[in-house]
Amino acid sequence: MAKILIDKKEIEAKEGANLLQVCLKNGFYIPNLCHLEGMDSPPASCRLCFVEIEEEDGPVTSCSVTVRAGLKVTTDTPPVRRLQRSALKLLLSAHDVDCARCPANKKCGLQTIARFLKVGLKPKQLEQLRKETEGMEDHPFLRYDPNRCVLCGRCLQVCHGKQGQPFLTFAKRGFDTVIASYGEKDLSNTTYQEFTACAQACPVAALGPKND
Amino acid sequence: MTPEKNKNLDQMFTAIQEKAARHADSITEDPAPKIYIGMATCGLASGALETKKAFEEALSLRNIQARILQVGCMGHCYGEPLVTVHNPGFPPILYHQVTPGKATMLVKSFLEEGDPLFEYLLGAMEENDLIPQVWDFARFSQEKRVVTEICGFINPEEILDYIAMGGYSSLAETLRLEPHDIINQVKNSGLRGRGGAGFPTGKKWELAKDARGQEKTVILNADEGDPGAYMDRTILESNPHQVLEGIAICAYAVGARKAILYVRSEYPLAVKVVTRAIEQAKELGLLGKGILGTSFDLDISVFQGSGAFVCGEETALIQSIEGQRGMPQLRPPYPVQKGLWGNPTVINNVKTFASVPPILKHGEFWYRQIGTEGSTGTAIFSVVGDILHAGLVEIPMGVPLRTLIFDICGGIPNKRTFKAVQVGGPSGGCLPADFLDTPIDFDSLTEAGAMMGSGGMVVMDEDTCMVDVARYFLDFTQKESCGKCTFCRIGTRHLLNLLERITKGEGREGDLELLEDLSQDIRDGSLCGLGKTAPNPVLTSLKYFRDEYVAHVKEKRCPAGVCRALTAYYIDLEKCARGCDACVGSCPVEAIFTTKNRKKGIDQTLCVKCGECVTACPAEYDAVRKVSPPERAPIVERPADISD
Numbered sequence: 001m002a003k004i005l006i007d008k009k010e011i012e013a014k015e016g017a018n019l020l021q022v023c024l025k026n027g028f029y030i031p032n033l034c035h036l037e038g039m040d041s042p043p044a045s046c047r048l049c050f051v052e053i054e055e056e057d058g059p060v061t062s063c064s065v066t067v068r069a070g071l072k073v074t075t076d077t078p079p080v081r082r083l084q085r086s087a088l089k090l091l092l093s094a095h096d097v098d099c100a101r102c103p104a105n106k107k108c109g110l111q112t113i114a115r116f117l118k119v120g121l122k123p124k125q126l127e128q129l130r131k132e133t134e135g136m137e138d139h140p141f142l143r144y145d146p147n148r149c150v151l152c153g154r155c156l157q158v159c160h161g162k163q164g165q166p167f168l169t170f171a172k173r174g175f176d177t178v179i180a181s182y183g184e185k186d187l188s189n190t191t192y193q194e195f196t197a198c199a200q201a202c203p204v205a206a207l208g209p210k211n212d
Numbered sequence: 213m214t215p216e217k218n219k220n221l222d223q224m225f226t227a228i229q230e231k232a233a234r235h236a237d238s239i240t241e242d243p244a245p246k247i248y249i250g251m252a253t254c255g256l257a258s259g260a261l262e263t264k265k266a267f268e269e270a271l272s273l274r275n276i277q278a279r280i281l282q283v284g285c286m287g288h289c290y291g292e293p294l295v296t297v298h299n300p301g302f303p304p305i306l307y308h309q310v311t312p313g314k315a316t317m318l319v320k321s322f323l324e325e326g327d328p329l330f331e332y333l334l335g336a337m338e339e340n341d342l343i344p345q346v347w348d349f350a351r352f353s354q355e356k357r358v359v360t361e362i363c364g365f366i367n368p369e370e371i372l373d374y375i376a377m378g379g380y381s382s383l384a385e386t387l388r389l390e391p392h393d394i395i396n397q398v399k400n401s402g403l404r405g406r407g408g409a410g411f412p413t414g415k416k417w418e419l420a421k422d423a424r425g426q427e428k429t430v431i432l433n434a435d436e437g438d439p440g441a442y443m444d445r446t447i448l449e450s451n452p453h454q455v456l457e458g459i460a461i462c463a464y465a466v467g468a469r470k471a472i473l474y475v476r477s478e479y480p481l482a483v484k485v486v487t488r489a490i491e492q493a494k495e496l497g498l499l500g501k502g503i504l505g506t507s508f509d510l511d512i513s514v515f516q517g518s519g520a521f522v523c524g525e526e527t528a529l530i531q532s533i534e535g536q537r538g539m540p541q542l543r544p545p546y547p548v549q550k551g552l553w554g555n556p557t558v559i560n561n562v563k564t565f566a567s568v569p570p571i572l573k574h575g576e577f578w579y580r581q582i583g584t585e586g587s588t589g590t591a592i593f594s595v596v597g598d599i600l601h602a603g604l605v606e607i608p609m610g611v612p613l614r615t616l617i618f619d620i621c622g623g624i625p626n627k628r629t630f631k632a633v634q635v636g637g638p639s640g641g642c643l644p645a646d647f648l649d650t651p652i653d654f655d656s657l658t659e660a661g662a663m664m665g666s667g668g669m670v671v672m673d674e675d676t677c678m679v680d681v682a683r684y685f686l687d688f689t690q691k692e693s694c695g696k697c698t699f700c701r702i703g704t705r706h707l708l709n710l711l712e713r714i715t716k717g718e719g720r721e722g723d724l725e726l727l728e729d730l731s732q733d734i735r736d737g738s739l740c741g742l743g744k745t746a747p748n749p750v751l752t753s754l755k756y757f758r759d760e761y762v763a764h765v766k767e768k769r770c771p772a773g774v775c776r777a778l779t780a781y782y783i784d785l786e787k788c789a790r791g792c793d794a795c796v797g798s799c800p801v802e803a804i805f806t807t808k809n810r811k812k813g814i815d816q817t818l819c820v821k822c823g824e825c826v827t828a829c830p831a832e833y834d835a836v837r838k839v840s841p842p843e844r845a846p847i848v849e850r851p852a853d854i855s856d
Contacts, residue, residue: 044542047698047737058736064542079736086733090702125726126706151695170537170695173520175705177695 002069007076018042019065019073020049028075031084031113033091033203034152035063046152047087048113050080059083085117092119093126094175095204096147102205109203110150135178141192141210142199146178149206155179155198168198179207220505225384228496232375245278245323246304248296250364252285252449253442253481254603258292259311266312267295270319278323284450286364287604288351291334294364299323303338306346350619351601356582356608358590359566363450363604368485371492374453380498382569386461387506391421394465398568401576402588406563407433407524408636408665409741410587410654413564419548420466423556428468430459431552431559433529434475434482437521438637439688440596441668444562446604447592448475448482451566452489456512458565460499461572463510466558470511474529477516487514521692525740526551526559528694539694540740561666563592583609587653591667597634598673600625607652614648617671628673631772632757636665638685638692639745641752642678661752663745677774678757679764683711685749689742700743703734707750715775717841719765728754769841776821780842783812783825787835795836798828805850813848 002015006028013022021037023030033046042063050059054072059080062073074080091110099105099121114121135144151170156179159168171180192209199207239246247267251260264280271278288294291308297318298304305328307318314332321327328343335346346352357363366373374380386394399414420428432455436444448455459471473490475483490512494500501509515533517523523532527541530552551557567589571579583589587609593616596602600622607616613633617623624630632642641662643650650656654664672681686708695701710727713719731747731754738744754761763769770778783795783804788811795812796804803818804825812835814825826836839845 042542043696044739045697047739050737083733083737086703086730087698087737090698090706093706094702127709129702129705129709150698151701153696170539173695174690174693175695175701177693177701 002067002071004067004069004071004073006073013067015067015069017067018063019051019067019071020062022067023051023062023073023075029116030062030075031088031116032063033109033113033150034154036154036157036201039157043153043157046091046150048084050083051075052077052080081117084113085119088113088117088119089123089126091150092121092123094129094131094147095150096130096145097121102148103208104203104205108205109152129175131176131178133172133176133178136181139181139210141195142181143208143210144179145206148204149179149202150204151177151179152203154201154203155207158197158201167195221384221387224497224505225380228375228380228498232372235370235372236376239279239281242279243300245276245300246298247278247280248283248298248304248365249280249310250285250292250294251282252364252368252446253479254285254289254446255292255294256481258309260293262312263293263295263310263315266315267319270316271323274319274324276319276323278319282367282369283365284363284368285446285604287360287446287606288334288364288601289603290601291603294334296337297322297328299326299328301326302328303336303340303343305336305343306334307332308334351605351622354611354615354620355606356590357606358570358579358582359447359454359563359592360451360604360606361570362454363447366451368450368452369488371453371489371496371498374451378573379453379569380457380493382572383457383460383464383498384504385572386464387504387508391465391467394461394572395421397572397576398465401571401579402583403564403567403571403579404587404654405560406567406592406666407561408639408663410664413560413568416548416558416560417462417466419546420468420556420558423549425550425555427470427553427555428466429552429555429557430463430466430468430471431526431529431533431557432459432471432473432475432562432565433524433526433559434473434479434562435517435521435524435529436476436479436562436666437524437692438639438666438668439685440594440670441637441666442594443592443604443667445479445482446594447562447566448479449485452486453493454566454569455486455562456489456493456499458568459512460503460510461568462558462560462565464508466556468558469509471513472533472552473512473514474517474523474533475514477518483514483516490514520694521688522694522740522742525742527740529559530557537694539696540742542739563667584651584653586655591652591664593652593667593669595621595669595671597669597671598624598628598676599671609653610651612649612651613643616652616669617648621671624671624673626673628675630671631674631676632672632678632681632753634662634670634672634681634685634749635668636663636748637668638688639663639741639748640665640668641748642672642681642756643752644756646756661748661755663748675772675774677715677770677772678753678760679711679770680715680772680774682749682753683708683715686711686746689746693742693746697739697743699734699738700740700746703730703738704743704746706730707734707747711750714761714764715770716777717764717768717775719761719768721765723765724754724758724761767841771840773838773840775840778842779821779838779840780816780845781814781819781821781823781825781836781838782816782845782848783814784835784837785811785813785848787833788812789830789833789835792830792833794830795825795828798824800824807848808851813850814845815850816842816845816847
């Protein structure tokens with residue numbers, strides 16, 4: 001066990017443990033979207049879980065830090081909040097904010113983070129961006145809304161983990177990146193049960209059952 | 213791995229060297245004239261194949277026996293197709309822009325009649341009393357060629373050419389040494405990775421050597437993708453064996469038995485040349501199983517990248533070889549710890565590997581003497597854009613930008629003035645004239661706000677709009693972003709949209725501040741190097757050319773007259789010649805009409821601002837003007853009824 005300081009409070013954690021996980025377990029909320037408990041290599045793609053660590057330049061993503069004795073972590077410095085708010089606003093600028101009609105309403109990852117960071121769901125500075133592409137229309141069970149998706153990749157993580165061969169993948173490039181179904185397996189012989197884990201992993205209900 | 217001190221190695225390598233010497237002698241002792249044609253991609257694009265055909269036809273027509281030899285690129289791309297003619301009795305002479313017509317003339321006048329055609333030549337390649345030498349020109353004399361020393365002088369598809377020039381002797385020497393001796397030499401030479409980041413090569417190799425793992429791998433990163441950069445392609449096409457030799461040395465030093473050449477598939481000639489080079493080296497026992505009779509094996513293969521810029525990032529490159537989508541992964545672990553298939557992996561750039569054989573041959577002290585304290589050795593740039601002598605240039609580190617641009621590369625053509633130089637590709641920055649005295653080395657360029665990058669350099673003259681340049685680079689990075697992390701995927705799209713709006717004259721109050729804020733967040737918050745450096749073109753142009761941004765946003769004016777929405781063409785009626793119709797046919801949209809007094813006017817509602825009329829207008833009239841903002845163009849009424 002290693003002793004570390006999080007926001008000046010002494011915490012005991014396992015040497016080598018994931019810092020984001022340790023913070024969350026000990027009641028220090030850090031905004032995050034792409035993190036799943038027990039992942040061996042974090043994707044570090046949502047760029048929300050920034051913290052500052054003493055003797056390191058600028059904010060770092062806590063999911064990519066492993067615990068070592070003497071680590072001094074601060075979770076709420078101005079540079080941390082600036083990057084977190086900026087990332088959230090970017091995500092919201094590409095998110096179809098229509099909470100009333102969204103199945104994720106009130107349990108949505110974005111709502112939670114926005115409340116925590118005190119950011120309105122419709123930030124004014126940035127123009128709204130929308131993807132023209134539709135996703136996975138031919139999928140027998142899954143519905144996918146590219147303009148809700150935050151591309152956290154949790155569905156892929158789950159998919160990889162449970163099925164071995166992935167059913168889902170990232171497709172296209174740049175802003176147009178989407179989640180698409182993929183693989184050689186004939187999907188007509190599958191049942192929705194095989195996809196529930198993927199859909200449930202989605203923090204913003206971009207993925208869900210077709211009739212949702 | 214233990215050093216092999218057996219005689220077998222010496223015997224084998226001496227036999228190979230003797231074979232190479234016999235091959236070289238067979239060429240030099242041949243009394244027939246020799247014609248060397250540069251046939252790398254740049255030569256081929258400029259018509260080297262047609263030139264070669266013209267030589268062959270002219271030689272057979274005149275029944276002259278001469279030897280046509282294919283070589284790579286000398287780096288003087290402005291002069292392609294480049295041909296060296298060695299006619300006995302004359303020094304070897306370098307000719308530039310040898311069109312098929314010039315080729316025919318050379319055969320007739322030079323080979324048949326002994327007139328070297330002074331009007332076509334660039335210079336002699338050897339000292340003589342007749343013809344000025346190329347070495348007297350700055351482009352030749354101020355370069356320091358370490359990596360590209362014999363590029364353009366040997367046939368890249370003939371391994372014996374390379375061996376005859378001393379090739380593979382560093383590898384042979386290496387196999388007599390302990391791996392840590394080699395790593396020490398590379399460390400002491402101060403060599404830093406030429407891919408852009410400048411990580412010390414010797415240190416990387418040491419980490420890989422000390423890392424635990426079953427199947428260590430060496431990867432050549434030839435996924436060169438910066439717009440305007442072609443150093444790696446040229447080196448692979450012109451002297452592949454120097455790169456292969458460097459890779460083999462690295463593999464021996466770190467204990468790898470597997471090497472992969474990651475070459476982008478958009479470089480078909482490089483892939484072909486390097487594949488052939490591997491075959492030839494294997495045949496001679498210089499690669500493959502039991503290299504030079506020792507127990508050192510190196511399984512070496514080519515992997516073709518499929519056209520994603522981000523795969524030049526080492527973790528994305530590894531993903532791509534593993535059959536995954538090329539997306540950068542979190543580092544650490546670094547590839548030297550956990551790389552391809554989880555094994556320790558060394559990834560180095562083409563120029564890094566190609567620097568190794570000369571370092572081992574001439575020694576670490578020799579290499580340290582080239583360049584600066586913190587950046588030893590040479591820098592290789594592909595200098596393109598508004599520059600007289602575009603091409604590949606190798607200079608000692610520390611040479612100021614001014615010397616490179618104005619002395620070595622001949623400066624800006626067409627009596628234009630220098631405006632900016634973009635160093636380091638889409639991740640680099642645009643430096644204005646104030647920075648021309650910046651020495652070219654890793655640290656000085658970074659300090660100035662640009663970066664060394666892998667060696668792309670775009671020179672821009674006064675007719676360049678910096679906002680448009682920033683837009684161009686952001687368009688590139690946004691298209692090439694892998695889409696993984698929030699800042700790069702969405703942030704660069706916002707930057708691009710803002711820049712597009714500004715270039716269209718739709719910029720708003722606060723746009724510049726938003727550009728700046730977003731750029732800083734993208735730089736600080738992105739996951740990989742692509743995202744972290746993507747805002748550099750915006751940040752540097754905003755810093756050094758802010759007035760141009762302000763002119764676009766506030767005055768709706770493009771000072772360089774580039775942004776089409778902010779410019780207009782009109783015809784100066786004072787200068788326009790009555791009855792002249794030169795511009796009318798050039799207009800693709802019939803926007804040019806005849807005025808009542810038989811001069812010409814442009815219908816602004818139809819004009820697409822292609823600028824064809826400027827070219828078409830005879831120089832003695834020079835009547836077409838370009839203005840920004842467009843309102844400055846005087847309105848010329850189109851006559852209601854025209855009957856001419």
